[in-house]
Amino acid sequence: EDQVTQSPEALRLQEGESSSLNCSYTVSGLRGLFWYRQDPGKGPEFLFTLYSAGEEKEKERLKATLTKKESFLHITAPKPEDSATYLCAVPDYGGATNKLIFGTGTLLAVQP
Amino acid sequence: NAGVTQTPKFQVLKTGQSMTLQCAQDMNHEYMSWYRQDPGMGLRLIHYSVGAGITDQGEVPNGYNVSRSTTEDFPLRLLSAAPSQTSVYFCASSSTGLDGYTFGSGTRLTVV
Numbered sequence: 001e002d003q004v005t006q007s008p009e010a011l012r013l014q015e016g017e018s019s020s021l022n023c024s025y026t027v028s029g030l031r032g033l034f035w036y037r038q039d040p041g042k043g044p045e046f047l048f049t050l051y052s053a054g055e056e057k058e059k060e061r062l063k064a065t066l067t068k069k070e071s072f073l074h075i076t077a078p079k080p081e082d083s084a085t086y087l088c089a090v091p092d093y094g095g096a097t098n099k100l101i102f103g104t105g106t107l108l109a110v111q112p
Numbered sequence: 113n114a115g116v117t118q119t120p121k122f123q124v125l126k127t128g129q130s131m132t133l134q135c136a137q138d139m140n141h142e143y144m145s146w147y148r149q150d151p152g153m154g155l156r157l158i159h160y161s162v163g164a165g166i167t168d169q170g171e172v173p174n175g176y177n178v179s180r181s182t183t184e185d186f187p188l189r190l191l192s193a194a195p196s197q198t199s200v201y202f203c204a205s206s207s208t209g210l211d212g213y214t215f216g217s218g219t220r221l222t223v224v
Contacts, residue, residue, distance in 0.1 A: 043215030
């Protein structure tokens with residue numbers, strides 16, 4: 001069964017304290033891995049798509065990387081406004097990008 | 113450019129009632145999906161569509177119907193509401209799937 005597992009479930013950082021979030025997956029024949037940010041009471045907001053192992057993408061203080069079994073979302077010198085739930089998702093076993101499997105997310109809290 | 117618009121934002125139903133959750137997008141996206149989000153379960157796919165006139169079931173379709181008569185609209189119908197359908201519902205759209213989905217702001221549904 002295809003699975004996406006995110007860790008940790010929750011992470012509390014001090015402002016400026018860098019860290020990484022993990023997303024591991026068991027889908028074979030990966031056609032892409034997606035990262036989203038979700039603020040309380042809102043829908044997820046798309047951040048990145050990673051297509052193949054070794055690929056990296058950056059956006060402000062966020063950098064996403066991908067290996068054959070997992071992805072990391074690195075947060076460098078976070079600010080309180082980076083506090084949110086971060087979700088990763090992969091297309092299902094058939095590779096259908098219209099059928100995404102989401103992890104349960106990492107709740108990040110950045111304290112000033 | 114409104115993106116993905118969901119209505120209503122909040123709804124309380126009695127067990128056995130039916131209702132339609134509305135979703136409209138103005139980006140000419142072919143792919144549209146409905147997800148439900150429950151604590152500890154993550155986002156789960158209910159139904160999806162790859163274009164007008166084409167719909168299919170996701171992971172948790174029971175109790176829900178969809179139709180896609182136009183590119184813009186993708187309503188979700190609850191046939192006979194049950195307490196287990198208490199959840200937050202998100203509609204999302206994408207042009208290809210791999211370029212990321214745009215999510216609506218959600219409908220918080222309570223069935224009593």
